[in-house]
Amino acid sequence: MRSFGYTIKQAFIQFVRNFNLSIVSIFAITAMLMILSIFFIATVNINRAAETIKGDYDSIQIYLLDETTEDDAKMMIEDLKKTDGVEDAYYETREQALKKFKKRWGDNGYLLDNLQNNPLPNSIIIKIGDLEKADGIAKKAGAFGGVEDIKYYKNTVDKLLKMTRFIQTAAAVVMIFLIIVSIIVVANTIKLTVFNRADEISIMKYVGATNWFIRGPFLVEGIIIGLLSAAIALALSGGIYHKAVEVFGDQTRAMLSMDLVSEKVLVTNLAWMFMIIGISIGAIGSIISMRKFLKV
Amino acid sequence: MIEFNNVSKYYKSNVGLDNVTVHINEGDFVFLVGPSGAGKSTFIKLILKEIEPDKGTIKVRGEDITRLKKSGIPKLRRNVGIVFQDFRLLPKKTVYENVAFAMEIIHQPKRLIKKYVPQVLSMMGISESAGKYPDELSAGEQQRVAIARAIVNRPKILIADEPTGNLDPDTAWEIMQLLNTINMKGTTILMVTHAKDIVDKMEKRVIAIENGRIVRDEFGMYGYMQALQGTDVTFDTVEVQTRNLFRTRFKRGGGRR
Numbered sequence A: 001m002r003s004f005g006y007t008i009k010q011a012f013i014q015f016v017r018n019f020n021l022s023i024v025s026i027f028a029i030t031a032m033l034m035i036l037s038i039f040f041i042a043t044v045n046i047n048r049a050a051e052t053i054k055g056d057y058d059s060i061q062i063y064l065l066d067e068t069t070e071d072d073a074k075m076m077i078e079d080l081k082k083t084d085g086v087e088d089a090y091y092e093t094r095e096q097a098l099k100k101f102k103k104r105w106g107d108n109g110y111l112l113d114n115l116q117n118n119p120l121p122n123s124i125i126i127k128i129g130d131l132e133k134a135d136g137i138a139k140k141a142g143a144f145g146g147v148e149d150i151k152y153y154k155n156t157v158d159k160l161l162k163m164t165r166f167i168q169t170a171a172a173v174v175m176i177f178l179i180i181v182s183i184i185v186v187a188n189t190i191k192l193t194v195f196n197r198a199d200e201i202s203i204m205k206y207v208g209a210t211n212w213f214i215r216g217p218f219l220v221e222g223i224i225i226g227l228l229s230a231a232i233a234l235a236l237s238g239g240i241y242h243k244a245v246e247v248f249g250d251q252t253r254a255m256l257s258m259d260l261v262s263e264k265v266l267v268t269n270l271a272w273m274f275m276i277i278g279i280s281i282g283a284i285g286s287i288i289s290m291r292k293f294l295k296v
Numbered sequence B: 001m002i003e004f005n006n007v008s009k010y011y012k013s014n015v016g017l018d019n020v021t022v023h024i025n026e027g028d029f030v031f032l033v034g035p036s037g038a039g040k041s042t043f044i045k046l047i048l049k050e051i052e053p054d055k056g057t058i059k060v061r062g063e064d065i066t067r068l069k070k071s072g073i074p075k076l077r078r079n080v081g082i083v084f085q086d087f088r089l090l091p092k093k094t095v096y097e098n099v100a101f102a103m104e105i106i107h108q109p110k111r112l113i114k115k116y117v118p119q120v121l122s123m124m125g126i127s128e129s130a131g132k133y134p135d136e137l138s139a140g141e142q143q144r145v146a147i148a149r150a151i152v153n154r155p156k157i158l159i160a161d162e163p164t165g166n167l168d169p170d171t172a173w174e175i176m177q178l179l180n181t182i183n184m185k186g187t188t189i190l191m192v193t194h195a196k197d198i199v200d201k202m203e204k205r206v207i208a209i210e211n212g213r214i215v216r217d218e219f220g221m222y223g224y225m226q227a228l229q230g231t232d233v234t235f236d237t238v239e240v241q242t243r244n245l246f247r248t249r250f251k252r253g254g255g256r257r
């Protein structure tokens, strides 16, 4: 434990002595983590959007005119059920529809409580079994009398899913790339401290210090850099996300009837992610930078 | 204390050591001499396990260090102090801190550090400089600090690679006196040097290597007296005779028993 105190003390001394470079690498790593967090934020929200939208993907919603009776609708349903490619078709009253909306809006569902009258129409929901036949089904449904509108997102959904997959892959690639770059940044910063202390290290080796004892302060120095970067990046991305929810929250709710991933959940996830990445980047970077020096 | 048995070390195109067998006993004071590139540093590096021999075995304090694991190196080096020509003091530490450092990094308790550091500084005659930084000291004083650092952990062996190389003759001679004192207290000393006058004046065992081979192994007065042990010749009579003998060098090949 005596050596633990020495290690921590040395690490801070080194950090301060190498302050300018330490700050520069903290900036660099913070920037990396910020980009990383933007990708992360985008990815988790897009995932959520994709999940939400997927629920509509395999369904066609037929909005009925107010004068269309439930019996009329039943007849349409009978007809549709016989159609090739339809798995199921059922009637949904406007009250049921409103309830569903409220549920989807979650915490913000209360916003719908103040409505004077229900703006939603009665509708028929068709579950599609065979996606290839979706177009034909939609066309047939459109030919019925008493239909106000047909909500059918196939193209949009297709594009969205493709985009989601692309963004997820891109995010993974960029994240790995950024982590590697960060490790190199840390390794080079620590290497400079190691250079500065090359004499000291060589004397330590000659006097009989163990490798882990010599490595300790550099390891801790790397971890300090990693953790400070993580803390700064977390504060910044937390702030930015808070703003983003304020600005875009209503829009996504209106457009996708979905809430952005909650700030609390996101910040907690980012905190863990940054902490693990920060420590790993720092530790791996410093171990790499020392390899040559410990050979003697 | 140090045993080389048929040790060879080859570099890519050069010979480091070539089938060297030599034994250095506990309490010896040995000079290692030879032209540049002869293999002197190779010899030292092998003792410290900085490099591995290609052939042969090396024993330090009875232990075959060629079979020692990497993790055993720190323990080996704690028993071998080392002093360099260029001192290698840490410029940002005071004299006291430089010496204390050697104890700190092998986890010696503060209590012992506070006890031993002043002791060895005083033994080296640099107690007054304890609070100074290396660049405030003369070369000779810096080498005293380096020696203090090398012996503060009480190694059984002290290796000095040209410790007087950067010093003027008077200062060099002072350093030699200190090394002699350390040797008399029981530490085995192996010193690499090019300074012929010092080697001559010290009257100690001299191992000369060239092209990686031992070309001479002379025992000086010390060896001569060892040779006389068990005979009825007394020291007084020997003393006069040896002074003459040193002109011609008392010579004996191979290892001493």
Ligand SMILES: Nc1ncnc2c1ncn2[C@@H]1O[C@H](COP(=O)(O)OP(=O)(O)OP(=O)(O)O)[C@@H](O)[C@H]1O
Pocket: B011, B012, B013, B014, B015, B016, B034, B035, B036, B037, B038, B039, B040, B041, B042, B043
């Ligand atoms: N790392 C190395 N790689 C290749 N050759 C080396 C290496 N180290 C030493 N040598 C060669 O081995 C031979 C012995 O070198 P060594 O350093 O032991 O000599 P030395 O007696 O210490 O010389 P000096 O008095 O100049 O210090 C030399 O020919 C040298 O060029």
Ligand SMILES: [Mg+2]
Pocket: B040, B041, B042
């Ligand atoms: Mg040499």
